[in-house]
Amino acid sequence: MVKMAYSVNTTPLLDEYDSENEDERQINPEVAVRDDKPLFKASEPKDKYYMSYLIFYLLGIVTLLPWNFYVTADDYWMYKFRNTSINSSVVNASMKRTPLQAEFTSYLSVASSFPNLIFLVLNTAISHRISLNKRVMGSLFFMLLLMLFTLAFVNINTDNCQQLFFGLTLTTIVLLNVCSAIFGGSVFGVVGKFSPFYITAVIGGQALGGIFAALAEIAALAIGASSTHTALVYFIIGNVTIVIAIICYVVLENTVFFKYHISHHPEINNFQGEHVHFEICYKVILKKMWCHGLSVFLTFTFTLSVYPGVTVLIESEGKGHGNKWNDVYFVPTIAYLLFSVGDYLGRLLAGRILKPKNISILMILSIARFIFIPLLMLCNAQPRHYWGVVFDKDYQYILILFMCALSNGYLANIVAIYVPKIVDHHEKEIASSIMTIFMGIGLALGSAVSLFMVRLL
Template identity: 30%
Template sequence: MWNEKKQNPPADRGQAVGIIIFILGLGTLLPWNFFITASQYFNGRLTQPNVTSNGTSGVTTKNYNYDSWMALLSQLPLLMFTLLNSFLYQLVKERLRVAFSLITIFFLFCLTAALVQVEMKPDTFFSVTMATIWFINMCGAVLQGSLFGVVGLFPPRYSTLFMSGQGLAGTFAAVAMLCSILSNAGATSDALGYFITPCVATLVTLFCYLLLPHLEFARFYLNRSQCNKQETSKEILSAGWSPSSSSSSSGPDKDMEASGKFIDAEESQERLSVFAVFKKIWLMALCVTCIFAVTLAVFPVITVRVKTVYEGNAAWEKVFTCVCCFIVFNVMDLAGRSAPSLVQWPSKESLVFPAAVLSRVIFIPLLMVCNIHNSKLTVIFSHDSIFVTFMALFSFSNGYLASLCMAYAPQLVRSKDIETAGSLMTFFLVLGLAVGASLSFPLGYLVLPTDTQTAA
């Protein structure tokens, strides 16, 4: 009997399933993080030597605005295909969606690694890179939505492991970049080694996904949903229920109502509409949109342009952006995401909560007046320690407040509407990322002129 199995699930031997789900979470956000962390490499490739307009030899750098376009072309397909995946799951099997997405991501990373060795005109390189970013994030959106559905079949602890894997994806990419820089193998070899890393990681993710159904513990939970559906159908049929008898107050319907089964069926039909659920969680939805809009507005387009004040220290200059921008951001963001498990303040009813969310807007001007060379704005905070402090507070508040939003929203609706609330919050989270990516364009132009000339 299935009920007996349900009472005695097999053990997760060696925490194998937990490790696999953690790796799957890591794999879903690797594409985004590897492209965002490689900002210096891509901006370097887009620097075009030329002769200046007055005939003197020099370097004219066309402002391709890589960081802003990368953020926008990452979030638009994420937004579109997160919605599309809600329809795809009914038409395309989950295994096919996940396998196809991972294989496509693998080949696109291989292409990116191969292009490290190929000389290309900046315009061509920019176009190929943007197309790669679009398609790789398109597959990433389908992959993430599909794996969220799979992980949802397991106990809540495994969802936490999946989210932890996602949280570490940024740190993983930043550490990979730091290791490639410290290897001192040369700029080309550094970039090649950096992009080979996600190729290997994607293959490991695919292997882990294919291995998952072969583990006894995973099979138990993956098959349970289908078995429950089959047993429910058998119970309804054995009770003699039919649509024509639903108006009767006696017989099988009455027995089912007494056992609670008929009431559950009615309750499932009484779920609130999407708009009605939104009316209950609108504040949290707007808050999570604001949080990520502020974050993507300046990270990475503004933050990667900040330079160290110690210009004579070549070794520190080489790793400054990787350490002070990407590693600090990802480590503190992860700390912020973990903090709500210890303390949750302000409360969801407090007006301090939306005030705290809105207060993050102050980070936009603060980061814009850090030590950015050739900036149109006056540099006020030049020292490295001030920039690191701003980045730490900026990233910690991002992770902490976003986690509170995602935790508070389900508490504002009935249990039967939690799934709808979760879907809405995910949509507004991605919407915030897209809005922030759009805002990064005008903010980027405020900091630097369109074209920067450096005389030879």
């Protein structure tokens, strides 16, 4: 923390009027008001053609690309972990899921969320020791190598070593999410220095990434090829996307607009020409934003408790009757595409409406989302042993899932927008990184709970 005690008010004469500080000065005229802005501020360069905005959108997509591409490739994983006594190049819709098929998505969530959380914390701690460029470019290159490793296994026959392939896949997911955490934490940290317009771009990009992955999966399925050929096309798209992101980031970091916003100013001249050094105090930042962090933690905990672990098991009411919509396209379209669209719309609405501003109301709304856990558990998820099916119609499940996604996106974005506004300028990067930690804790806890929820069905 910075402690400043001057005997006189040192606010610059040309500074903006601050009513809160004015009230404090009236009560105690000896209180010094710190101004962390230079007297003459350089004009902000323009984001030509919204290039930086679009690149932040792409980077937002890539922050969750490993998660989205792995979790959405349901048809591929169902084929890899199928009952191998039935020789087929596709998964029969009428076949009962094997234990590996039923629990893979939940294990995937756990393998994604826990390393993600650990390295989000580490990234926040080392962000001032390792340059932004090294963190971003290093994580992207390792992410690309691991995705290429996944692509290589598509055409390798793993029928006789499913357990080994299961372990290798989860290990790859762990390493991918280490890279994703470092990359995502770095991107969120730096975008906190930009206006909320750009914060919305990254958060919106995360939701758009889910839409992108689902559309890629549906397009690959529409080819009508085998599960392995479909996965080959699908993972190639993922790898190409990462390559494009690497190129775009190199372009972004060399723009004047980007350099202007990320430039650090450890020394700021006050009116008397003195230099003020700002020190980061995590405790002070956390005290300002813990309610917002708790809100986003609850939001993602409740969502990940049932999505995608339970929702991927929810089947169409017409499954098994030979209709491609019910047998092939229902899960990728509803469980992934519809959820991602709802999540994306929720984030867009939050960026436009910016209400409620009261953190207590946001907390109440976050807690109220618990209702989606029992609602989705009562939909037609198969196989099940304990819970009965109450909502057996497709439209009922679609409505419940869409409202869950919409509320998730809205609350996640509005809290992320408010946080940089309640901390000082030099605290914004750390505050945004801490928010990703709260999100990571919610993802980790929700993923762990989803394993229990799947077995509770």
